[in-house]
Amino acid sequence: MTVNEWIFVGLFLALAWLLPATPIILAKFLAPKRPNPIKQQVYECGVETTGNTWVQFRAQYYIYALVFLLFDVEIVFLFPWALAYNKLGLFALFEVVVFIVLLVVALLYTWRKRALEWSS
Amino acid sequence: MELTVESLVFLLFSLITLGGALMVVTTRNLFHAALFLMLSLFGVAGLFALLTAPFLAGIQVVVYIGAIAILIIFAIMLTPQVTAVRPTNSQWIAGVVVAVVLFALLVSIVTPLMSELGVEGWSAVFTEKNPPPVPADSMARLGEAFVDPQGYMLPFEVASVLLMAALVGAVMLVRPARGAEDEAPQAGAQE
Amino acid sequence: MTDSLIDIGLSRGLAVLIAKTLGVFALATVGLLWTFFCIWAERKVAARFQDRLGPNRAGPFGLAQTVADAIKIILKEDIMHQGVDRWVFNLAPILSVMSVLLIWVVIPFTPTLIGVDLSIGVLYLFAVGSLGSIAILMAGWSSNNKFALLGAFRAVAQLISYEVPMALAMLVPVVLAGSMSTQDIVRSQHVMYLIAAPLTVLIFIIASMAELGRAPFDILEAESELVAGYQTEYSGFKFGLFYVGEFLHAFTVGLLIAVLFLGGWRGPFAEDVPALGFVYLLLKSFVGYFAVMWIRMTLPRVRVDQILDLGWKFLVPLSLVNLIVVAFLWKILPGTDSINSAGDALVPSLVLLAANILMIAGVGMLLREEGRRERARIAARRAAQPVSEPGSVADAAPAGASD
Numbered sequence: 001m002t003v004n005e006w007i008f009v010g011l012f013l014a015l016a017w018l019l020p021a022t023p024i025i026l027a028k029f030l031a032p033k034r035p036n037p038i039k040q041q042v043y044e045c046g047v048e049t050t051g052n053t054w055v056q057f058r059a060q061y062y063i064y065a066l067v068f069l070l071f072d073v074e075i076v077f078l079f080p081w082a083l084a085y086n087k088l089g090l091f092a093l094f095e096v097v098v099f100i101v102l103l104v105v106a107l108l109y110t111w112r113k114r115a116l117e118w119s120s
Numbered sequence: 121m122e123l124t125v126e127s128l129v130f131l132l133f134s135l136i137t138l139g140g141a142l143m144v145v146t147t148r149n150l151f152h153a154a155l156f157l158m159l160s161l162f163g164v165a166g167l168f169a170l171l172t173a174p175f176l177a178g179i180q181v182v183v184y185i186g187a188i189a190i191l192i193i194f195a196i197m198l199t200p201q202v203t204a205v206r207p208t209n210s211q212w213i214a215g216v217v218v219a220v221v222l223f224a225l226l227v228s229i230v231t232p233l234m235s236e237l238g239v240e241g242w243s244a245v246f247t248e249k250n251p252p253p254v255p256a257d258s259m260a261r262l263g264e265a266f267v268d269p270q271g272y273m274l275p276f277e278v279a280s281v282l283l284m285a286a287l288v289g290a291v292m293l294v295r296p297a298r299g300a301e302d303e304a305p306q307a308g309a310q311e
Numbered sequence: 312m313t314d315s316l317i318d319i320g321l322s323r324g325l326a327v328l329i330a331k332t333l334g335v336f337a338l339a340t341v342g343l344l345w346t347f348f349c350i351w352a353e354r355k356v357a358a359r360f361q362d363r364l365g366p367n368r369a370g371p372f373g374l375a376q377t378v379a380d381a382i383k384i385i386l387k388e389d390i391m392h393q394g395v396d397r398w399v400f401n402l403a404p405i406l407s408v409m410s411v412l413l414i415w416v417v418i419p420f421t422p423t424l425i426g427v428d429l430s431i432g433v434l435y436l437f438a439v440g441s442l443g444s445i446a447i448l449m450a451g452w453s454s455n456n457k458f459a460l461l462g463a464f465r466a467v468a469q470l471i472s473y474e475v476p477m478a479l480a481m482l483v484p485v486v487l488a489g490s491m492s493t494q495d496i497v498r499s500q501h502v503m504y505l506i507a508a509p510l511t512v513l514i515f516i517i518a519s520m521a522e523l524g525r526a527p528f529d530i531l532e533a534e535s536e537l538v539a540g541y542q543t544e545y546s547g548f549k550f551g552l553f554y555v556g557e558f559l560h561a562f563t564v565g566l567l568i569a570v571l572f573l574g575g576w577r578g579p580f581a582e583d584v585p586a587l588g589f590v591y592l593l594l595k596s597f598v599g600y601f602a603v604m605w606i607r608m609t610l611p612r613v614r615v616d617q618i619l620d621l622g623w624k625f626l627v628p629l630s631l632v633n634l635i636v637v638a639f640l641w642k643i644l645p646g647t648d649s650i651n652s653a654g655d656a657l658v659p660s661l662v663l664l665a666a667n668i669l670m671i672a673g674v675g676m677l678l679r680e681e682g683r684r685e686r687a688r689i690a691a692r693r694a695a696q697p698v699s700e701p702g703s704v705a706d707a708a709p710a711g712a713s714d
Binding site: 178179181187189190193197 | 324396399429430431434435437438439440441442444445448449452464467471474491
């Protein structure tokens with residue numbers, strides 16, 4: 001049986017969370033448990049909460065996540081290229097420059113359209 | 121069907137994937153659905169790792185869990201009154217029937233193809249006894265294929281154009297006209 | 312160890328499993344226990360920067376302080392107020408710590424000691440980094456608290472904005488070494504990549520500090536603004552876990568800088584005496600860690616819109632240009648595909664160094680121009696309105712805010 005290199009990672013994921021979890025479980029037994037209505041309130045700088053928890057979520061967060069997604073996919077394409085780079089010719093570099101330039105153009109467009117600004 | 125360690129791990133990851141997917145469509149809490157989706161995608165990444173496709177496993181986590189799932193969560197948050205929504209569907213019985221029919225269809229299509237794929241039957245699906253060896257430099261070869269004019273160079277560049285189009289489209293959708301943004305609460309730089 | 316277990320008579324599979332399990336526990340335990348030392352070191356260094364002593368009562372030099380704090384925090388009541396989503400609430404801090412511990416799996420401690428030498432080492436680092444943002448979202452959402460949720464969104468916006476430059480900076484060692492495996496990257500550093508790509512190191516440090524949520528980018532837990540951001544509702548050891556995760560992450564960034572750019576375990580006689588390699592790695596990572604702490608203690612907090620501007624409008628284009636320039640030079644310099652010793656690597660490294668210095672100079676000039684323009688803009692605004700307003704104070708923004 002060839003040993004898959006990911007065994008260690010799998011075991012790590014399966015077992016290593018027990019180590020941080022142990023003190024939490026320990027705390028369940030050791031720590032005091034005295035709930036009272038004041039402690040059960042949601043924290044809002046000492047004032048009572050009004051309204052429900054949903055907040056005005058701005059579309060700006062979505063734009064940031066979207067631009068991140070696009071550049072994420074771009075980086076994913078760049079990884080195999082970077083790996084094989086030493087075996088490739090100079091032409092490969094130009095192709096990747098075209099690839100990157102197209103995405104930089106998209107970023108510039110987003111920038112000019114004021115979609116990268118925090119305040120709407 | 122042999123019960124090797126590999127088949128057990130495969131079973132585990134399949135359960136994670138399918139179980140997660142099942143929970144996505146049945147749970148009532150939208151945020152939990154997003155989290156179960158992440159679990160399901162993680163199961164797929166595990167399956168890739170098991171198939172000695174580490175690169176695919178890596179990008180599955182990077183793109184799907186690290187970007188798309190976060191995008192989905194942000195989109196969920198954009199929905200007003202998200203915690204008050206109790207998604208129920210009165211047609212769920214019909215939905216289950218359609219799903220079962222689809223599944224039967226897929227099985228009936230794949231089964232005759234199995235001999236062509238070199239697999240002996242459904243019992244062999246857990247582990248193949250002598251899988252063809254994976255070339256050690258498969259990722260480097262992928263990189264070479266990306267820039268090879270006889271390889272995938274054109275799809276590579278077209279992918280970039282596609283990403284650019286996606287971004288331009290999204291910006292156009294969210295920032296249509298100058299005036300529409302002024303009603304949004306002026307939280308400003310200090311929120 | 313596997314062999315000794317096989318000798319006892321266990322089957323090969325079981326022996327491998329047991330050996331790996333022990334390795335997992337050893338690595339995770341060492342990582343978590345090392346945090347104690349890190350927190351102490353951080354508090355001492357921070358204290359010295361602020362002209363005071365830091366913990367010096369508990370144990371010699373205050374070394375036992377962290378242990379005392381840990382014991383205390385376990386004994387604190389774990390308040391879970393109404394409306395909290397229990398499962399997600401409990402999972403979030405564990406996931407936060409795990410996302411840092413998972414990085415330790417691919418760090419090459421010595422030429423022979425590494426958790427697992429993944430063939431996709433750098434991609435794995437990138438993947439694990441993105442798990443941290445999910446932990447923050449979980450924490451913020453499950454707290455059923457408006458401020459926590461807002462804090463979580465801002466934190467995730469910042470984190471994802473800086474993952475792109477960080478990954479692009481990590482691509483440079485991959486290009487130079489021709490492999491994604493961390494052990495290979497260390498082995499190919501006959502001359503440190505710090506010399507061949509200093510601009511990349513700068514980008515990596517800036518992006519990593521933003522990923523850490525450290526000053527000057529510590530808007531994530533800006534105590535004076537959002538209470539504790541996404542951690543507001545956490546108490547007891549769960550809060551302790553977030554704390555542990557943050558400090559461990561800071562040290563791990565130092566480790567990563569050492570591995571990717573400072574040559575890891577390389578040093579005189581490291582190949583013959585592996586323990587010496589471990590010492591070199593520790594020393595180098597402390598250099599990186601100290602740099603991170605130094606920056607943290609020196610610079611004031613940057614505003615959130617400035618942080619995001621810096622990430623998207625400055626670092627992303629800069630890291631792309633940096634990658635292209637380094638790749639270009641690496642291709643046209645002769646002999647870069649067969650570097651086997653420091654002598655081979657010297658000339659390409661120096662050429663790259665020269666190019667990097669040119670790039671840094673160019674960027675510096677660009678920033679100076681932008682700063683000058685920004686000051687002129689602010690002066691013009693001030694001249695137009697003689698009454699001074701809080702908003703018109705000169706920004707110390709390193710990158711130009713677009714208009």
